[in-house]
Structures are given as structure tokens and as C-alpha cells.
Amino acid sequence: MYRILLIDDEETIVEGLKKLVPWSEIDCDIIGVAVDGQDGLDQCRQLKPDIVISDIRMPKLSGLEMIRQIKALKKDVKFVLLTGFREFEYAREAVNLGVVKFLLKPTNIEDIKSAVLEAINQMDEEREKVKDIEVLRKKLHKYNMINHEEIPPEDKGHKEDKNKYLTGQAIQFIKDQHHHKLDLQTVADHLYISSWYLCKILRKEVGSSFVELLNEVRIQHAKKLLINTHDKIYEITEKVGYVDTPYFSRTFKKHVGLTPKQYRDQNWQQ
Template sequence: MQTIMIIDDEPVVREGLEVLIDWHGLDCQIIATADNGAAGLQDILRLKPDIVLTDIKMPYLSGLEMAAEVKKTHPEIEFVLLSGYSEFSYAQEAIKIGTFSYLLKPVEELEIIETIEKLVMKIKQRKEVQVTVETYQTMDKRYLLKELIINQKMANSLEPLLKQAPFALIQLPTLETNVEGYRAYLSERGGQGEVLEFSHGSNGYLFLTQVTKPEIDLADDWFWENELEDGVVIISQIRNHTAKLYEDIQANEQKQFLFKERVLTSERLGIAKKGASKESLSAIQQRLLEELTAATHVEEEWHMASLSHYFQRKQYSETQTKVELSKFTLSLFQELEERLNDPLADEHKETILEDIMKSQSLVALLRLLKHEFSRLHQVYLTDVDNQNIVQKMIHYTSKNYGADLNLQFLATTFNYNSSYLGKKFTAEVGVSYSKYLDQIRIREAKNLLKKSNLMIYEVAEKVGYNNIDYFHKKFKTLTQVSPNEYRKKQNQEVCS
């Protein structure tokens, strides 16, 4: 519907034009009236109507002067001038400033209707052309932007856009995402640049100009809040040129497998790489193995978190991650088989390895391993449960002699009375538990003194003695020599 303003200093004329013409039937709507040229000019510039019907001779500002002033900044606004004077000079001036029609008063109703109908048709045609041109311009801009970002083909027509550095690129699972919602969200929070979208392959992309760190954080927030169920959003790092934006996205896309986040940023990946524990894969495996074969609870969540951090720090590809975890699991199986003295079925191993290779994410893969390790722990516990309580104590001590062990701790662990446990242990083993523990610790200390270059206090700590003097006393009691003397003697035997 086209908008109309009527400006005339005669109330009868204004009201007559409003009432006599079926404006709605002409697809028009009167949005304002004014009784002089000065007031009319202000309303026109504020409301920007499509058509203005105005008298020529009015107080303060004539219709011709008002139309000429409006046409300087809004040439698209159409004017129909009404006058009671038939001088040709008025018509000439009206044509010169670009008014559509010049009608003499008194104006016939039919004449006004015909004039407005022609104007409405002209305006609609112009708007249709304008929409078509804008559509093609937008499509062209998107195509050129895609060529620039994806294929690194410079486009001269994008030169004004490329002056709006720095830039960022966001990869969406699909352009069906509410791009307008994100654009409005960003604008409401002070975003200054443009947000242009284009598609490539099955993904959608948003190209951001004049982007800053806070705006990237806002993007992160928005995509998290609008829970995307169909994939991961990847945000490139901010750059002052477009050359590496798509490379950033592609590199980060390879790391989707490692992260459970719905939004991946270059910064988040960098933090994961720098901030994770530096624990090696073999150390994680050894720690997990010791717990699996101990008669206590296994901290699966902790071990799975350690594995997750390890691979996020390494940022391996999906295939490399699966290969490394397959080798990790097979090695663990082998160690368990040796300790259980009972080989696991080959079919079961093959099933686990197949499931590893089929996993869609590191989270799913670790969930699979957590379940398997929990099952293996139960298998081992069942094997241990077939032994009596003293055998359980001996087994636990052999795995945990470096910890702060005592009879009371074991009684709590195995849910026994400590006095009963102490008497039963002494009866079956022939020495008290504390003496047995010292024997195990000193035996391991001798191995460390013989095979390592650890300092004496380090050996003491590793086998469970935090007091170096107490360690010396116990060592000499059981071996008749001091730790230093024992090490020298062993070295001499090797050299002779």
C-alpha cells in the first residue's frame, strides 16, 4: 500500500480530498495532512510518503519550493501540484523539479483518481525493479565473497568491504540457522561491522567485518544459547586479512572429533593444547592398570579425563586418535592377561577394536572404554575374591606398597575388624602385617638402589617411607648394611 500526504492551506480542500476519494480502493493510505509548506516539509522528511498532493500557493513556503527542497534528498517522492492559477510558468517550474502532475483547481474527482492510479503503477514498477537489482547485487556479493574466502580469488568489487578489517569467519552446519537472529543479537550488543552469509558444500558461512574479541565471545555465547542440534559451529581466529580464514576453519574442523563442544573457536583449541596435563600415555596406562588389578574402586572418570586431556593436547586427527587408543587398549589387555593368567577371547578384543573405529567422537569412544575397563575390573575382582582375605591383603600390598598403608587402612578397605585381620595375617604369613610391609618395601628399595640413579631420599619416598631416618633404620635392620653401602656393594659386583 502506497502512503499519501495532503498539504493545503484551505481546510475544505484538505477534508474534501480525504473524504471524497476512495484511497483504500486505490491501494493507498493517507498518513498525514498539513496546512502550510513549512509544516508539510518537516512531515515529508520525517514520514517519507510515496505521494504528496500539495497546493502551490501557501503560507511560509510554496508547494513548488517545498517540492524542490524535498527532491534534493528524496527524488523518489512523487508530487501532484494543485493550483487555482493557470499560468504556464507554474507548469514549467513543476516539470523542471520533477513533479509527476500539475492539476488545476477545481480538480475533478475522476482526474485525481486517474492521476493517482498512474502514480501507484509507476511506484510499484520502480520498487519491483529496485528489489530485483538489490537481490542480484546481494547474490553477486555473496558469490564474490565465497570466491574470495574459499578460492582466494581477489574481487575488485569487494574492495570497500575489505577495508573493514579485522575479519572472522563462522562455519555453521547449515544456513538454516537463524542468521537474522544472530545479526540482531550482535547489533543490539554494539557490533559495528557487517555479517554476510554464503554457502559452500553442505555448510553455511558467516563473514564478519570489523570484528573484535568481545564480538567473537558474543558469537560463542549466542550459538551456545541457541542449542544447535545438527552439528558444530566453528569460529576462526580474528585476522586482518582474509587469506587464512578458511584454512583456520578447515584445520579446526579436523578437531571436532576431540571435543564435545557445540562451538569451537581457535582460542579454545589453543587453550586446550597449552593447558592440559603433560602426563604421557604410558603413565596413564600404568596408573589405570594398577587400579584395575587392585581390590579397590577404579576411578574411571579420572582416567577417562586424563585420556581426553592427552588427546586434546596432542590434537591428533580422528584416525590417529583411534589408532593410538586401539594400541593403548590392546597393550592394556596384554598386561591384564599376564596378571590374570587367563587370556581374553580374541573375538571380544576384535569387537572392542571395531567399536573404537566406529565411534563418532572422543567422548563416545572414552565412554566405550570406561564401560570395558569397569567390566575388566569386575573380572579381576572376581578372580581375587576366590582367594582368602590374607591373599587379598598380600595382593593389595604388592600393588600399593608406596602408599600410606597400615593394618587399620586395610581393615577399612576390606570391611574387616583390624584386630581379627592382624591375628589372621600373622597366623598365615608368620609375621605381623607391619613387618611384612617393611619386607616388601625394603625389597623394592633394594631393586631401586641396584637399577636406578635415584637419590636415597627419593628411593625412600617411592617405597612408602617419608622419614629418611626411619628408612635408614629399617633398611639396616633387614639387610645389615645402610642404603649407601648396599648400593656401593652392588656397583662393585657389577664392575668386577
């Protein structure tokens, strides 16, 4: 069940949402209700919801400011905003904060259901990506712990050992050359094997494509540069091998869950 927190200072709105939306049909459960932004923030800390449905204008803490603070605590929470205010700036800022839907009051039940289902789909996709990336990182760590120079294929005779050796050599070459323009064929040529064979053993040994592996290596290097240097984002983009800063930022957020700037702001070490 997906955990829903409702936040609105109008009791009739909250009661209507609780009773009229068929939550169980969409695999959701209302875990709490808050009456203002500060209460909502406190309950998020305690209850850790998956989805928050909230008004924008509330006492003590506005909905948008509450979202900023919740994101700092639990970045994967999804938000659906309800408001009676037709001001463009609210909508634009809500989009910038990653709000799934911005619904004007009064809204109907189908709109609420549709917004929640969209939030669930986004959450599921992101969790699958995170899971895939974590698996890749564990496998990369495993190869970091192996000294591949000690098991050259000519001394081992076993196909599995040869594939592990080649995978380790490929990963090391990618780490050494990630800041250059790099493609599958270049790595395969370095190892004196076909690109098809390299693609096959990377899938078998690491469970990822060459592009996924290269991106992960580049992103890990970018993380170090972001927290240990004063380099600008576009400079880091170039240093880790990307030519397009927006593409680098999208890839970074996919792997880390934060933009490069957000990651630097949260982890700066100097």
C-alpha cells in the same frame, strides 16, 4: 496501503479531498494534513508518505521549493500538484522535479484518482527495478568474495562448480573490459563457450542478463568517477563504455535513483 499526505492552505480543498475521494478503493490512506509548505516538509520528515498531493502557492514555503527539499530527504516520494495558477513556468518546473501530474483547480474526483493511480504505478515499477538491482548487487558481491582461480573446472568435475567458475571469469572480464565496446559474444569467445551457454549460466548464477550485468558494472565505476574526479559527465560517459550521454544518464538514474549530476552534488568528496 499507500500513504498519502495532503497539503493546502485552503481548508475547504483539504476537507473535500479527504471526504470525496474514495481512498480505500484505490488502496490509499490519508496519514496527515498540512496547511503550508513548511508544515508539509516537517510532516514528510515525520510521516514519510508515499504520495504528496499539494498546492503550489502556499505560505512560508512554496510547493515547488518544498518538493525540492523533500526529494533530498526521500527521493522516491511521488507528487501530484493542484493549483489555480495557469502559468507555464510552474508546469514546466513541476515536470522537471518529477511531478506525476499537474492539475488545475477546480479538478474533479476522477482526475485525482487517475493521478494517484499513475503515481502508484510509477512507484511500484521503480521499487521492482530497485529490488532487481539490489539482488544483482548482492550476487556480484558474492562473486567478488570468491577466488575463482582456486576452482578451475578441470579440477572439479561438477557442473555447478564449472558454472560458478565461468560466471566468475565472465564478471571479471566484464569489469576489466567494461570501458570498451563489449557484447555477449565477445565475453563468450574469451571463455571459449557459446553465447547461448553464457546467457544461460548468467541467468542461473546471477539472475540477470548480460546487458543488465554490464550496466551495473559500468554504473558502479561511474559512481566512483563522479565523486573522486573533476571529469565532466560526457567524459565519464566515455570512460565507462557508453557512447551516448543521455542513455548513460537514464541508465544511471534507473540504477541509482538520481541523475549523475545529482549524485555528484550529494556525494562529492573533494
